Amino acid sequence: xxxxxxxxxxxxxxxxxxxxxxxxxxxxxxxxxxxxxxxxxxxxxxxxxxxxxxxxxxxxxxxxxxxxxxxxxxxxxxxxxxxxxxxxxxxxxxxxxxxxxxxxxxxxxxxxxxxxxxxxxxxxxxxxxxxxxxxxxxxxxxxxxxxxxxxxxxxxxxxxxxxxxxxxxxxxxxxxxxxxxxxxxxxxxxxxxxxxxxxxxxxxxxxxxxxxxxxxxxxxxxxxxxxxxxxxxxxxxxxxxxxxxxxxxxxxxxxxxxxxxxxxxxxx
Numbered sequence: 001x002x003x004x005x006x007x008x009x010x011x012x013x014x015x016x017x018x019x020x021x022x023x024x025x026x027x028x029x030x031x032x033x034x035x036x037x038x039x040x041x042x043x044x045x046x047x048x049x050x051x052x053x054x055x056x057x058x059x060x061x062x063x064x065x066x067x068x069x070x071x072x073x074x075x076x077x078x079x080x081x082x083x084x085x086x087x088x089x090x091x092x093x094x095x096x097x098x099x100x101x102x103x104x105x106x107x108x109x110x111x112x113x114x115x116x117x118x119x120x121x122x123x124x125x126x127x128x129x130x131x132x133x134x135x136x137x138x139x140x141x142x143x144x145x146x147x148x149x150x151x152x153x154x155x156x157x158x159x160x161x162x163x164x165x166x167x168x169x170x171x172x173x174x175x176x177x178x179x180x181x182x183x184x185x186x187x188x189x190x191x192x193x194x195x196x197x198x199x200x201x202x203x204x205x206x207x208x209x210x211x212x213x214x215x216x217x218x219x220x221x222x223x224x225x226x227x228x229x230x231x232x233x234x235x236x237x238x239x240x241x242x243x244x245x246x247x248x249x250x251x252x253x254x255x256x257x258x259x260x261x262x263x264x265x266x267x268x
Contacts, residue, residue, distance in 0.1 A: 024194050028150070028176075029116040030081035031109040037085050039064050042092055051104070053127040057120070059104055060084075060111035061128055063136070064091055066100035071142045072165070072265055073132060076103040077125055077151030077158075083110035090148075093252045097261055099144075104128045106154075118195050121150075125158045141165045141268060147172065149221065149246070152229075153197040160205045165268035167206055168261075170213045171246055174200040174225045182222065203233045209267040210235065211260050215242035215251065236267060 039046040039062060049061040062084060066072065074094045078087050084103045094101045106121045107114030114120065129145075132138040140163040147155025152172025159167045173179050176197040177190055203210075210233050214226025230239045240260045242251040251257050 025116065028080060028195055029106075029108065031106070031116065032082050032086075033110060035083060035085040035110055037088060038062070039088065039091060042088050044091065044095060049102070049104075049131065051124075051127045051131045053107075053120075053123045055120075055123060057107050057114040057124070058112065059107065059124050059127055061102055061104035061131075062091075064095060064101040064103075066095065067098035070098040070100075071139070072098075072144065072268065073100040073102060073136075073138050073142060074144045074146050074168075075125070075129055075132060075155075075158075076101060077121075077145070077147040077154040078103065078105075079149035079151055085110070089249050089252060093258075094146075094261075097258075097265065099265070102128055102132055118197060121154050122157050125154050126161065129158060129162055129164075144168060144264065144268070146170070149173075150197070153199045156199045156203050156206065159208065160202050164208050166209045166211070166264045168211045168213070168264070169199075169203070169226075169229060171215065171218055171221055171242070172199060172226070172229065173197070173221045174228050178225065179221070200228060200232055203229055206233065207235060209264055210237040211240065211264050212237065213240045213242050213251075213257065213260070215244055215246070215248075217244055218242075218246045220246040238263065 044064050047063040049063050051059045083105050091101050105112040106116050106124050108116040143164045144166040145155045145159050145164050146168040148170040149172055152169040176195040177193055180193055212230045214223050216223045238260055240257055244250045
């Protein structure tokens with residue numbers, strides 16, 4: 001009986017390891033193709049944009065113009081599920097700050113072509129940044145790179161490669177390895193992972209002002225990871241404690257949240 005239990009445990013371990021190794025893409029990315037709404041449904045003008053990446057993938061994005069009194073633009077990198085049409089609340093919030101917003105879908109999401117990968121989503125963000133600078137003539141110092149959840153890893157990576165005026169990292173994690181250890185503590189995840197998203201090792205290289213936000217009530221990404229990112233970040237930085245779960249947006253009405261964005265824009 002003992003031998004059978006050991007064999008069962010070994011088999012279960014092997015199956016779970018096999019599943020984790022070969023099914024990682026489907027565990028990291030949850031794209032939705034159909035767009036539910038557009039900014040026009042929220043009475044916002046916008047421009048449909050198609051950006052070609054360095055590896056020739058067509059990326060779909062929206063450019064929502066800001067108030068003529070402000071030259072600031074947010075480049076928004078969303079999370080690992082859905083598509084740009086599920087982020088209208090955030091676009092509206094940023095527009096209330098009189099700023100323009102460019103929000104894009106990673107490859108494989110929404111109307112973007114290709115299939116998602118770690119290097120691919122980094123390339124998608126870089127292509128959209130280049131479009132803002134070269135296509136729209138936006139000064140790099142007027143660009144705020146804003147990433148939420150998985151998008152935080154994308155935003156930090158981009159901010160280490162290009163000049164920008166500010167960086168916002170919201171409800172994000174330290175690394176894919178840290179998240180994997182939390183979800184599968186009994187598996188040798190360091191040997192099985194094909195994704196890194198090693199934000200904790202990159203954020204110290206960011207030189208622009210940084211705003212990091214996270215909620216203690218986050219039910220997906222531990223609050224402690226937001227604190228670790230803040231600790232590792234250098235230079236001018238601020239941390240704002242949010243309310244609500246990972247996918248709640250009640251914090252958009254928090255006065256200190258809005259004030260932190262205004263402060264960040266004032267530092268640019």
